[in-house]
Each structure stands twice: as structure tokens, then as C-alpha cells.
Amino acid sequence: MHCENKGENITELISEVVSHFPLAGRLVDVTPIVQGHINTTYRLVTEDENGESHSYALQTINKYVFKNPEDVMENICAVTAHLRKKIIEAGGDPDREALTVIFAKDGKSYYVDHRGEYWRIYHFIRGASTYDTVQNARHLYNAGYAFGRFQTLLADFPIHTLKHTIPDFHNTKKRMADFFAAVEKDECGRVKDVLPEIEFFRKRAEEASRLVDMQAMGLLPLRVTHNDTKYNNIMIDDATGEALCVIDLDTVMPGLAAYDYGDAIRFAASTAAEDETDLSKVTVDMHLFEQFTAGFVGATTGFLTKTELETLPWGARIITLELASRFLKDHIEGDKYFRIHRPNHNLDRARNQMKLVLEMEKRFDEMCAITAKYM
Numbered sequence: 001m002h003c004e005n006k007g008e009n010i011t012e013l014i015s016e017v018v019s020h021f022p023l024a025g026r027l028v029d030v031t032p033i034v035q036g037h038i039n040t041t042y043r044l045v046t047e048d049e050n051g052e053s054h055s056y057a058l059q060t061i062n063k064y065v066f067k068n069p070e071d072v073m074e075n076i077c078a079v080t081a082h083l084r085k086k087i088i089e090a091g092g093d094p095d096r097e098a099l100t101v102i103f104a105k106d107g108k109s110y111y112v113d114h115r116g117e118y119w120r121i122y123h124f125i126r127g128a129s130t131y132d133t134v135q136n137a138r139h140l141y142n143a144g145y146a147f148g149r150f151q152t153l154l155a156d157f158p159i160h161t162l163k164h165t166i167p168d169f170h171n172t173k174k175r176m177a178d179f180f181a182a183v184e185k186d187e188c189g190r191v192k193d194v195l196p197e198i199e200f201f202r203k204r205a206e207e208a209s210r211l212v213d214m215q216a217m218g219l220l221p222l223r224v225t226h227n228d229t230k231y232n233n234i235m236i237d238d239a240t241g242e243a244l245c246v247i248d249l250d251t252v253m254p255g256l257a258a259y260d261y262g263d264a265i266r267f268a269a270s271t272a273a274e275d276e277t278d279l280s281k282v283t284v285d286m287h288l289f290e291q292f293t294a295g296f297v298g299a300t301t302g303f304l305t306k307t308e309l310e311t312l313p314w315g316a317r318i319i320t321l322e323l324a325s326r327f328l329k330d331h332i333e334g335d336k337y338f339r340i341h342r343p344n345h346n347l348d349r350a351r352n353q354m355k356l357v358l359e360m361e362k363r364f365d366e367m368c369a370i371t372a373k374y375m
């Protein structure tokens with residue numbers, strides 16, 4: 001067992017961390033998993049007295065993103081316990097279809113090391129993999145189904161007990177207000193060069209609030225939402241190719257179902273990368289859109305209300321608009337939040353997502369018709 005990370009030998013640290021958890025047997029191997037983007041994940045293998053091996057996933061929790069790791073873990077523990085119960089009731093395999101938190105010896109769901117870093121351990125889900133890109137339309141159907149099923153299994157979760165670990169995460173009304181405040185301030189003198197872009201958001205400021213307003217009026221309920229509905233957060237069963245389990249639960253929070261759906265569509269049904277500058281390449285692939293929608297609506301019909309299902313296409317439009325405004329805001333503020341790899345990178349990203357909004361607007365009737373077809 002040997003593991004180097006950023007020039008620092010972390011094998012010793014991991015051994016120390018692991019000693020605080022009741023793992024089966026002794027640690028024999030540690031392998032970093034390079035897939036993730038936010039957390040560092042390691043696969044741990046232990047061997048017990050009978051020579052049997054056991055695997056675990058060890059992660060640090062990103063304190064830059066999550067200011068309150070205890071709340072993050074409280075949400076994850078409550079949600080995974082609920083999922084476990086539901087999966088058992090449905091005759092499924094709770095060890096493979098949900099994350100299982102291993103509690104430390106002191107009863108906590110995490111361990112804090114001497115540097116103040118938070119660590120947690122899950123059972124390792126064997127015989128399954130995550131993929132960064134969607135290979136075919138069938139995968140998108142599976143992804144839609146997996147995220148839909150995730151919400152459905154949590155339909156009777158006591159939502160008021162869930163912490164808002166990132167306040168106002170998808171408060172699109174506030175996001176718009178923050179955007180126009182940055183325009184007003186113009187701290188880098190960049191506003192004069194992006195006036196048509198700003199006009200784009202001015203025209204759409206009202207519709208950005210549409211779902212938030214409906215929620216405030218009691219027309220849309222808060223649900224347990226995942227908030228990072230990327231394809232690489234679904235474990236796919238190696239044997240069957242089917243979606244097995246939704247992972248990466250750090251951002252689980254109360255939210256609107258349409259935003260989980262919408263963010264997945266924004267990401268997975270777009271025909272180009274988020275920073276493609278040839279905007280003629282950026283549109284919505286309606287076949288992929290239909291596949292994801294079929295999976296998601298199929299898994300949530302009977303649970304999501306009619307109004308919620310009808311607002312799904314709005315979720316896609318508004319979440320794309322929100323991200324576009326965040327990219328442009330960051331450009332105006334001097335690229336403080338999203339890391340850039342070239343000049344005007346955030347402006348390129350903003351224009352790309354604005355184009356995607358335009359494409360969704362053009363195809364909106366079709367998007368609504370497809371959604372209705374599966375309701």
C-alpha cells in the first residue's frame with residue numbers, strides 16, 4: 001500500500017483516519033479514484049481474519065464549497081437511511097442501490113483530522129462504474145429514471161428536517177438580483193463590452209423568477225433534490241448496464257424537482273461543451289431530451305404533481321438562464337468564482353449557455369409536448 005498525493009505522503013494520514021472507523025480487518029490497499037471533481041475519493045481494501053477482502057470509499061469533504069460539513073453529513077445520513085428502508089421494502093439490494101455511511105467509532109458520521117479536514121467512509125459499491133460522458137440515448141433514459149427514482153423513493157421524507165447547506169442555491173430570483181447588482185457596480189469596467197448580453201437577461205429577468213414565485217404561492221412543493229444531477233453521479237451496473245445508484249449526495253437539499261431535471265437536461269442534452277465558442281454547434285438534442293424525459297417522468301409520475309411535471313421544461317430553461325447569468329456575472333466581476341483557462345472564458349461560457357436558452361425557447365412547445373406525452 002502506497003499512495004502519494006501532491007508531494008505529500010498521505011498513506012500515514014489515511015491509516016490514521018481509518019483507525020477511527022470500525023472497518024473489517026486490516027487495511028491492505030489504498031487507491032485514489034480520479035473520477036471526481038469536488039471531493040478526493042480513495043478506494044480502501046481491508047482483509048479480515050478469514051482472508052476475505054472488503055472495500056470502502058473514503059472521501060474528504062470540500063470545506064471551500066461546504067461551509068458546514070456537519071450539516072452536509074446530517075442530510076446525507078438521513079437521506080441514505082430513508083433510501084435504505086425504501087429499497088428494502090421494495091425488495092432491492094440496499095448495499096448496492098444506495099450509499100451506506102460507515103459511522104466512526106465515536107458514533108459520528110465523519111472524522112476530523114489534525115488539519116481540520118473532514119473525512120467520511122461509505123461501503124464501496126462493487127461491480128459498478130461511473131462515466132463522464134453519455135455513450136448512447138439509452139444511457140440518458142437510465143439517467144432520467146435514476147434521478148426520478150431517487151426523488152420518488154424520498155417522496156415521504158420529512159423535508160422540514162433537511163438542512164439548506166448552501167442557502168439560496170437555486171433562488172433564481174436572488175441570482176438575477178445579484179447579477180444586476182454586479183452590472184451596477186461594474187468593478188472591472190467590463191460592462192460596456194457586454195451590453196447586448198446584459199439586455200438578454202433584462203428581457204428574461206421576470207421569467208427567471210417564475211418557479212420560485214410559484215413555490216412561494218404554494219403551487220410547487222419543496223422536494224428532496226440532488227442538485228448535482230450529472231451523469232457521472234450515477235453508478236452503472238457493470239453486469240447489466242442499468243443505473244444502479246445515485247451518488248455524490250453533498251448537495252442534497254430541499255428544492256424544486258424541476259431544477260434537478262432541468263440541470264440534467266442542460267448538461268446532458270446539449271450538443272456542445274459548455275465553453276464551445278462556435279455557437280452554431282450549440283443546441284438541444286431533442287432525441288436525448290426525449291430519452292431523459294421519458295426516464296424521469298416515467299419514474300416520477302404518480303408522485304410529482306401535474307403542475308410539477310408541467311413545469312419541467314421551464315426548469316431546463318430557467319436553470320440554463322441562471323447558469324448563463326452566473327458566468328456573465330463572474331466575467332463582469334473579474335473571474336473570481338469559475339476558474340478560467342483563457343481570457344474571456346467566462347464570457348464564452350455565458351454566450352454558450354445563452355445560445356442554449358435561445359434554442360430551448362425555440363423548441364419550447366416541442367419540449368412541453370414531449371413531457372406531456374410521458375405524463
Ligand SMILES: Nc1ncnc2c1ncn2[C@@H]1O[C@H](COP(=O)(O)OP(=O)(O)O)[C@@H](O)[C@H]1O
Binds near residue numbers: 039
Ligand atoms: N460508495 C462508492 N462506491 C464506489 N465508488 C464510489 C463510491 N463513492 C464514490 N465513488 C467513485 O468516486 C467518484 C467520485 O465520487 P463523488 O462522490 O461523485 O465525488 P465528486 O464530488 O468528486 O464528484 C465517483 O464518480 C465514483 O466513481
Ligand SMILES: [Mg+2]
Binds near residue numbers: 036037232233248
Ligand atoms: Mg461526482
